[in-house]
Amino acid sequence: MFPERFLWGAATSSHQVEGRNTNNDWWLWEKQGRTKEPSGEAVRHFELFDEDFRLAAALHHNAHRFSIEWSRIESQEGVFDDQAIQHYREVVQSLRRKSLEPIVTLHHFTNPLWFYEKGGWLHKEAPGWFARYAAKMAEELGKDVVYWITVNEPLVLVYHSYLTGLWPPGKKSAAQSWQVTRNLIQAHKAAYQVIHEVYRRNSWPAIKVSIAKNLRPFQVCPKTNNWMCRLSVFLRHRLFNLYFLEKIREQMDFIGANYYEREIVSNDKALAYGPFGGKCNTAHGHDDHVNILGWGSSPEGLYESLLWLKKYGKPVLIAENGTCEEDDTYRLQFIKTHLEQLERAIGGGVPVIGYLYWSLLDNFEWHHGFGPRFGLIEVDYSNFKRTPRPSARQFGEICKNNRL
Ligand code: BGC
Numbered sequence: 001m002f003p004e005r006f007l008w009g010a011a012t013s014s015h016q017v018e019g020r021n022t023n024n025d026w027w028l029w030e031k032q033g034r035t036k037e038p039s040g041e042a043v044r045h046f047e048l049f050d051e052d053f054r055l056a057a058a059l060h061h062n063a064h065r066f067s068i069e070w071s072r073i074e075s076q077e078g079v080f081d082d083q084a085i086q087h088y089r090e091v092v093q094s095l096r097r098k099s100l101e102p103i104v105t106l107h108h109f110t111n112p113l114w115f116y117e118k119g120g121w122l123h124k125e126a127p128g129w130f131a132r133y134a135a136k137m138a139e140e141l142g143k144d145v146v147y148w149i150t151v152n153e154p155l156v157l158v159y160h161s162y163l164t165g166l167w168p169p170g171k172k173s174a175a176q177s178w179q180v181t182r183n184l185i186q187a188h189k190a191a192y193q194v195i196h197e198v199y200r201r202n203s204w205p206a207i208k209v210s211i212a213k214n215l216r217p218f219q220v221c222p223k224t225n226n227w228m229c230r231l232s233v234f235l236r237h238r239l240f241n242l243y244f245l246e247k248i249r250e251q252m253d254f255i256g257a258n259y260y261e262r263e264i265v266s267n268d269k270a271l272a273y274g275p276f277g278g279k280c281n282t283a284h285g286h287d288d289h290v291n292i293l294g295w296g297s298s299p300e301g302l303y304e305s306l307l308w309l310k311k312y313g314k315p316v317l318i319a320e321n322g323t324c325e326e327d328d329t330y331r332l333q334f335i336k337t338h339l340e341q342l343e344r345a346i347g348g349g350v351p352v353i354g355y356l357y358w359s360l361l362d363n364f365e366w367h368h369g370f371g372p373r374f375g376l377i378e379v380d381y382s383n384f385k386r387t388p389r390p391s392a393r394q395f396g397e398i399c400k401n402n403r404l
Pocket of ligand 1: 016
């Protein structure tokens with residue numbers, strides 16, 4: 001049995017589902033041929049959101065996480081687009097009408113082109129620009145929204161955009177990664193403050209602001225279990241899992257936690273990788289089943305990660321957890337085994353308030369294109385028809401009964 005009023009639902013992000021987000025850095029990146037395929041129409045959620053939420057409600061969800069596309073709201077610097085704002089107002093109202101609690105993300109990896117061209121997250125004014133947009137959205141939507149997530153997975157953004165170079169702007173620089181990390185911390189803090197100010201000024205009641213933090217237990221590969229590898233695991237954990245949370249611990253009203261997998265660390269090529277080690281060569285075979293992206297399933301890792309959060313004494317919302325599978329039975333198995341570990345963590349004293357599966361719909365999986373299907377609801381890309389998968393129905397029963 002999960003706690004009363006537990007939030008059950010799924011998550012999406014604007015660029016992955018809406019379609020035709022022509023004014024952001026990802027669209028440009030796609031045009032430059034840097035992704036497997038372009039996002040194009042995505043799954044036309046921009047037009048079909050009401051129908052999608054109807055499906056979510058029929059699957060007994062009572063919450064839904066989505067993101068606002070900053071590049072639609074502020075397509076030119078400092079100029080806010082009323083029509084775009086109206087669109088997201090309708091999105092929130094559509095959710096409310098169906099008794100789905102809106103959980104609103106302000107930044108999910110994409111940036112307006114003007115922001116990108118000015119230097120993006122490297123620019124010293126980036127936190128201020130972000131806070132101006134956050135304040136505007138709080139003012140416009142705040143009356144109907146309790147849960148805000150400022151930035152989705154800040155360190156995943158840093159990692160892919162400034163270290164591996166796989167995402168725009170395609171940089172590979174440790175110094176820039178550090179600078180962007182600092183700016184993202186400042187951006188969250190500034191947004192946290194202005195959102196709270198807007199609520200105070202309007203005398204709106206409860207509000208909860210956080211980030212969505214990707215959590216990933218690192219483990220030593222048994223084949224390279226030496227002091228160097230143990231040091232890599234320690235450093236990765238401190239930096240990737242805890243650093244950001246420590247910096248914003250006074251500016252989070254709850255903790256949004258995204259969990260997908262653990263990571264086995266090896267130092268096979270220690271000198272090449274440096275003190276952080278490298279992701280273990282899959283030939284070492286740590287998992288029986290891996291998903292389409294090669295990720296193993298490690299439900300105990302969710303339990304472990306949740307225990308790290310206990311010391312913050314804040315409510316925890318699982319803001320993403322999911323898998324992409326050809327065979328839907330693995331999806332159901334994934335959900336159930338992770339929910340078992342979630343219950344275990346709740347039993348162990350972690351105040352978890354909800355679970356959002358990633359994702360409601362099949363969607364555009366960034367540089368991988370549309371191949372990996374994470375959706376509870378299958379999308380036929382030839383006609384955009386939606387079909388809930390069997391796992392969606394089974395998950396729906398869990399949501400309805402509030403028990404596994
Ligand atoms: C991101 C999503 C992404 C998912 C699966 C998360 O880290 O927030 O945008 O689709 O992982 O890769």
